[in-house]
Amino acid sequence: MNYHQLHRDWQSELQATYGKEEVTALLKLTLEHYLKIEPVRLRLLDQLPSEVIPKITAVKDKLAQQQPIQYILGTTAFCELQLNVGPGVLIPRPETEELVHWILQEQDVQPLKVVDLCTGSGAIALALKAARPAWELTAVELSKEALVIANENAEQLDLAVDFIAADVLQDELSGGPYDVMVSNPPYVRDSERSLMQTNVLEHEPEMALFVSDTDPFLFYKRIAALAAKHLKPGGSLYLEINEYLSKELLTALAPFGFAMDLRQDSYLKDRMLKCQKKSK
Known part of the structure; x- marks a missing residue:
């Protein structure tokens, strides 16, 4: 054949x-x-x-x-890295690559202390470490399955990232203060399930995708609170966000006192938000 x-x-x-x-x-x-x-x-x-x-x-x-091709092959490309993925971990998306590129464009190559919250496969943390070897990278994840895959990826790529098992909604963050914090947390509302493809709904982990319609900013408010406490003065929090709720999210995070910069992805969708802590 x-x-x-x-x-x-x-x-x-x-x-x-x-x-x-x-x-x-x-x-x-x-x-x-x-x-x-x-x-x-x-x-x-x-x-x-x-x-x-x-x-x-x-x-x-x-x-x-309708199984995802990434799960079938056990691997996917992300920011020029080849990452292992499996049913216990969210498949990294191209829009998340754009979030990584934004961070790299804005942040100096000097040694920085960075933490990635809800890291999943470790995609964001590993991509940042690969591009900026001098940076000190920590990554936090609740799912044991995802942490196994993230550690496998770090070992396979020979990249030093400190992966920590913790729940960002409940556990306190250690190791700061940080120059940069980043997160791609769950942000798809339950009511948006009908907009998603079957291969996503039936195979990718729900805990990495969905939040309730009654509190869609649950993760963002908690992460913003952690950033307000653990970012260095002038430090930045970068977030991937729900394209349908960008304006509402700006309102929800306003009480934390950040200077906020909303950006669109290559499809002109509101997809990224930077929250910068005020300098003393």
Whole structure:
């Protein structure tokens, strides 16, 4: 079987669920993963190695069940890093990469003390450490499953990040004061479930995604309180936020006295917020 035959087979079985272009992208990602070759060379393959055919077929079957491709392959790309992911951890999104880039654009390369709250797979903390080796990185996470994966990623990438098991809603933060705090906390309201894809709803961890409609800023208010206490004067808290609630969030965080900067992502959605503590 060559690439073109395989492509026709995947389109025939998966196009109704994913669409033509996405099926092509999923197939290329799968072949790159198993064959370890450049995407441009895929179409030149006259014959796929027989030993990979069962693996590729298994991926197609799991995609038909709407399992996320990242979980199927066990890995995903984030800020030029290759991270392990699994069903116990949220899959890092491109908009979170934009949050990382914003931090790196604004913050000096001098040694800084940084903490990432609700770290999940460790994506944000590891990306910052990879880009700024002199920074001291701490990352906090409640989920034991996620912490296992985060530590595996740090070891695999040979990046020194101190992962701490703690609940940001209840536990006190130690190790400060910090120059930078960052978080991508749960922020999707229960009422927004209908807007989400099936593969997200059925497979990604709910505790990393959802908050109640009655208190959608639960995490943000707690994290802002921690930042007010543990940030150095002039330090900054960077947050990924719900695009539908940006103005309301600004109002909710106003009592903490931060100077706030709301930014849009590449899709022009309100997605990031910086809260800067006043200098003494």
